Amino acid sequence: MKNGRTYAEIIDRLRQAGLRPTRQRIALAGLMYSGGDRHLSAEILHGEALRARVPVSLATVYNSLHQFTARGLLREIVIDGGRSYFDTNVSDHHHFYFENEGRLEDIPAEDVVVAALPKAPGRTRISRVDVIVRVRED
């Protein structure tokens, strides 16, 4: 089911993505891909790394998150409050955003049907369609 859980698998994934499998990247990838699909902030991942006794700087966490995103291993989502979330689920899907908690939750692609879309203007092309269902407990 889950990909890239073992040490060797993680190293493979990094190499395939053109990233040197450094101690820090291996540890971060290991944490990211443990425990299902996640929506991680840099701060959270950094905290988890330190707790797991992997001393890594916040700068490296940011570097790694962006490199993983550029290589399609993560997807970046910015909702609110100037904080980025990095989604370990890079397949086609959408999101609930809990306004009270500031938390994201996946919506499976098949639960949202976008039946019509305008065509991309000018010489642009659609790179992604994000559907964010904002919910609150009032």
Place this chain on the structure above:
Amino acid sequence: MKNGRTYAEIIDRLRQAGLRPTRQRIALAGLMYSGGDRHLSAEILHGEALRARVPVSLATVYNSLHQFTARGLLREIVIDGGRSYFDTNVSDHHHFYFENEGRLEDIPAEDVVVAALPKAPGRTRISRVDVIVRVRED
């Protein structure tokens, strides 16, 4: 067509929203609602105000944008880069986001058909559904 363009109309709108029509709010509202639907950042609106010889502090621009948003006169959109945009179009519609330029453009509500949505989890209710069509020039 456009609402709240004249001085008296703007004052009325502010009063109806429960906001004292101060020199600064009147000027900001006047700028915001001139020239059709807009997606404004605080910085841009502040710049326009200064250019129009309305000395107003950036703090007041932020205060006003948030007050207008809380009263339904604006809608806040956060896409990327930790910068908020305030949309003068508060009717039901969606957005193109030009990834190259960092610019938003309206999509009329009828051009996007969301034919199915999951129900809101737990005791939450849907407060808004945002569809963002990200486009890029290659």
Place this chain on the structure above:
DNA sequence: AAATTACATTAGAAGCTTTCTAAATTATTG
């Protein structure tokens, strides 16, 4: 396996947008 080269990590500073603070000003009410 040492040397070389290219790439990665780091601490701390800096950047940028947004919010806060508390003092001064202005609008409204009586």
Place this chain on the structure above:
DNA sequence: CAATAATTTAGAAAGCTTCTAATGTAATTT
């Protein structure tokens, strides 16, 4: 006009992200 409540403001502070340039590590070459 006086009293009161709301608003504005400069500047500081906060919060997240990026940059810098020095140091460290992985990969490649000899």
